Amino acid sequence: MIPTAWFLILSAMLFAIGVCGVLTRKNGITIFMSIELMVNAVNLTFLAYAREFHQLHGLIFVLFIMAIAAAEAAVGLAIFINLFHHRETIDVDEANLMHW
Amino acid sequence: MIEFAVFFFFAAVAVIFALVVVLHRNPVVGALSLVASFFALAVMYVLLDAPFLAALQVIVYAGAIMVLFLFVIMLLNLQYQREEPTRPIQQFLGYFGSAAFGVSLVYYISKYAVIASGPKTRFVTSAKTIGIRLFEAYILPFEMVSILLLAAIVGALVLTSKAAGKQVTE
Numbered sequence: 389m390i391p392t393a394w395f396l397i398l399s400a401m402l403f404a405i406g407v408c409g410v411l412t413r414k415n416g417i418t419i420f421m422s423i424e425l426m427v428n429a430v431n432l433t434f435l436a437y438a439r440e441f442h443q444l445h446g447l448i449f450v451l452f453i454m455a456i457a458a459a460e461a462a463v464g465l466a467i468f469i470n471l472f473h474h475r476e477t478i479d480v481d482e483a484n485l486m487h488w
Numbered sequence: 489m490i491e492f493a494v495f496f497f498f499a500a501v502a503v504i505f506a507l508v509v510v511l512h513r514n515p516v517v518g519a520l521s522l523v524a525s526f527f528a529l530a531v532m533y534v535l536l537d538a539p540f541l542a543a544l545q546v547i548v549y550a551g552a553i554m555v556l557f558l559f560v561i562m563l564l565n566l567q568y569q570r571e572e573p574t575r576p577i578q579q580f581l582g583y584f585g586s587a588a589f590g591v592s593l594v595y596y597i598s599k600y601a602v603i604a605s606g607p608k609t610r611f612v613t614s615a616k617t618i619g620i621r622l623f624e625a626y627i628l629p630f631e632m633v634s635i636l637l638l639a640a641i642v643g644a645l646v647l648t649s650k651a652a653g654k655q656v657t658e
Binding site for chain 1: 506572610621
């Protein structure tokens with residue numbers, strides 16, 4: 389059996405890469421994809437611990453996270469389409485209407 | 489032994505394609521790399537004895553959600569838009585901060601080895617056991633998620649409809 393810590397290390401690496409994408413990129417869609425990457429890293433952690441402690445709760449939590457990620461993707465991409473229609477770009481720095 | 493080989497190969501695939509998502513300038517390449525990364529993660533789920541969730545990962549994430557992303561990227565023709573680089577200080581802080589975060593996370597997980605060995609017995613979960621638990625103990629969250637999905641559909645329709653755009657411009 390593969391040790392649980394290895395899955396946790398993989399998950400930590402994927403999460404850090406996602407954080408890097410959110411912090412350094414300006415393209416809204418790429419930032420969104422980085423967030424999906426972080427969500428998946430958390431899913432992997434849930435499953436690793438579910439196997440470790442023989443609990444079903446982790447798996448069901450992953451199921452709910454997937455449903456919520458789908459809802460989030462639908463609304464988020466609708467927001468980006470709207471932003472593109474108004475600003476002709478999805479650069480997140482251009483969305484500064486509420487900037488003081 | 490073959491289990492470990494599969495783990496290391498697909499872990500490398502997942503990390504490399506995740507790096508491509510973050511570093512590549514073209515969002516179409518990024519989206520396709522993210523699909524590859526999700527496939528590698530589905531293999532991880534199989535290694536974790538959760539074949540049902542691996543199937544869901546491929547169908548829902550790599551299938552539905554990423555097709556939605558690709559659809560929007562191609563609808564808006566984003567692959568031709570040049571992305572301006574962020575300010576150097578932001579670049580530096582972003583790369584340095586996330587690298588420090590990742591390295592420290594990996595260091596502490598491996599140093600204190602949260603759980604250094606795998607469980608002794610297998611815990612294979614089928615769709616049946618998950619379904620029974622989902623509709624018995626988790627029926628309220630399940631219904632709440634269905635309402636959330638309905639709200640997401642309505643929200644996406646309202647946001648992208650012609651009337652919403654007019655209201656903002658008027």
